[in-house]
Amino acid sequence: MSVEKRVLLIVSGGIAAYKSLELVRNLKNAGIAIRCILTPGGARFVTTLSLATLSEDKVYEDLFSVADQGGIGHIELSRDADLLVVAPATADIIAKMRAGIADDLATAALLATNKPVLIAPAMNVRMWVHEATQENMAILNDRGVNIIGPDEGDMACGEYGMGRMSEPDAITIAIKKLFQETNSRDTALICKSNQKLAGKKALVTSGPTHEPLDPVRYIANRSSGRQGHAIAAALAKKGADTVMISGPTNLSDPIGVTVRRVGSAVEMFEACKRELPADIVVCAAAVADWRALHPTDKKIKKDGVVPTLELTQNPDILSFLSQSISNRPRLVVGFAAETGSVVDKALDKLARKKCDWMIANDVSVGTQTFGGTKNTVHIVDQNGIENWPEMSKESIGDRLADRIANHLNTDHD
Numbered sequence: 398m399s400v401e402k403r404v405l406l407i408v409s410g411g412i413a414a415y416k417s418l419e420l421v422r423n424l425k426n427a428g429i430a431i432r433c434i435l436t437p438g439g440a441r442f443v444t445t446l447s448l449a450t451l452s453e454d455k456v457y458e459d460l461f462s463v464a465d466q467g468g469i470g471h472i473e474l475s476r477d478a479d480l481l482v483v484a485p486a487t488a489d490i491i492a493k494m495r496a497g498i499a500d501d502l503a504t505a506a507l508l509a510t511n512k513p514v515l516i517a518p519a520m521n522v523r524m525w526v527h528e529a530t531q532e533n534m535a536i537l538n539d540r541g542v543n544i545i546g547p548d549e550g551d552m553a554c555g556e557y558g559m560g561r562m563s564e565p566d567a568i569t570i571a572i573k574k575l576f577q578e579t580n581s582r583d584t585a586l587i588c589k590s591n592q593k594l595a596g597k598k599a600l601v602t603s604g605p606t607h608e609p610l611d612p613v614r615y616i617a618n619r620s621s622g623r624q625g626h627a628i629a630a631a632l633a634k635k636g637a638d639t640v641m642i643s644g645p646t647n648l649s650d651p652i653g654v655t656v657r658r659v660g661s662a663v664e665m666f667e668a669c670k671r672e673l674p675a676d677i678v679v680c681a682a683a684v685a686d687w688r689a690l691h692p693t694d695k696k697i698k699k700d701g702v703v704p705t706l707e708l709t710q711n712p713d714i715l716s717f718l719s720q721s722i723s724n725r726p727r728l729v730v731g732f733a734a735e736t737g738s739v740v741d742k743a744l745d746k747l748a749r750k751k752c753d754w755m756i757a758n759d760v761s762v763g764t765q766t767f768g769g770t771k772n773t774v775h776i777v778d779q780n781g782i783e784n785w786p787e788m789s790k791e792s793i794g795d796r797l798a799d800r801i802a803n804h805l806n807t808d809h810d
């Protein structure tokens with residue numbers, strides 16, 4: 398008989414708090430017991446009554462309240478839960494978690510817990526990209542705190558960017574997944590289950606490359622880097638020491654990942670070689686196949702003559718890493734972004750480049766794969782083809798990191 402799981406949901410003070418009401422409903426519908434702590438900031442956005450009604454329980458608010466402490470205090474609140482969820486997690490509560498500050502009921506419960514913690518950050522984009530927040534997040538990630546989001550999109554403050562809280566459905570899925578992974582009410586250590594790749598080094602390439610023609614012009618492609626960044630984030634979440642070599646993108650650095658920025662394919666190649674040896678390599682970058690043979694130091698003048706571009710082949714990073722004799726990583730994964738018969742082309746590429754897995758995806762016009770938030774992929778390896786349904790690039794990252802962890806933790810040598 399399955400034991401009912403219990404979530405302690407901490408609602409802190411952000412406009413996204415309204416979405417937490419839907420999260421409570423989702424969890425109740427999923428048969429998960431839920432108890433809420435509402436911070437003073439959170440109480441400016443949602444009412445105690447709405448949370449109490451939806452959670453069918455008392456809402457806890459005050460660290461020093463005789464009523465709250467008399468019944469059940471911060472120690473019991475965290476002891477009684479299988480998982481602590483902070484949604485929304487503001488920049489402020491994230492900073493307090495990092496520092497170990499416990500000046501209200503929510504932060505005291507978070508400091509007192511030895512249970513897994515999931516946070517769903519939500520804040521203005523500039524607060525999110527601020528070095529202080531990013532550093533706090535990296536430290537929480539290192540400590541094994543589970544993180545979902547934030548998402549990119551329109552914000553309540555009228556701006557656009559990273560910082561929206563993940564949707565309640567996505568948080569619900571993450572919670573269910575964590576319960577599957579921990580599968581015990583007695584999980585004593587924070588997120589051990591998330592560290593399946595601890596001790597492994599992962600190298601990920603991401604984004605496009607820019608191949609200069611002169612100081613102002615370059616050849617590029619439409620890759621946004623989202624898929625590569627999501628894979629790097631997922632590998633780091635699983636405990637891999639992850640280095641991402643990224644071409645130029647507008648994305649913020651994934652949490653817990655060491656990012657090395659490069660411009661051209663040759664720079665990416667050199668940066669990858671410097672990172673060897675590695676256990677896992679995922680080449681998700683859309684590396685330009687060709688570069689200008691003679692890029693100029695001075696801007697090419699418009700003098701009435703249309704210039705002719707002489708191109709030369711770029712090094713193939715994936716082929717090089719797959720075929721390196723002394724330093725071959727245990728698992729090398731490539732991407733085959735194709736139009737038309739994507740799986741056939743991926744099979745051909747798998748054989749030609751000699752990597753272990755090839756991930757085929759369709760980048761035809763209309764698929765929105767390049768630059769979009771979703772992807773549909775087919776994993777091609779020596780055992781056959783695995784077709785994955787359409788999902789977010791983040792979910793593909795998580796699922797791929799799982800597949801990689803399972804592969805490496807099974808003896809394939």
Ligand code: C5P
Pocket residue numbers: 602662680681682683684685686711712713714715716730731732733734746
């Ligand atoms: O040959 P094609 O560019 O289609 O192969 C795609 C795969 O090879 C991707 O995994 C990409 O990251 C990798 N690649 C590479 N270096 C190149 C070209 C492609 O690593 N110069």
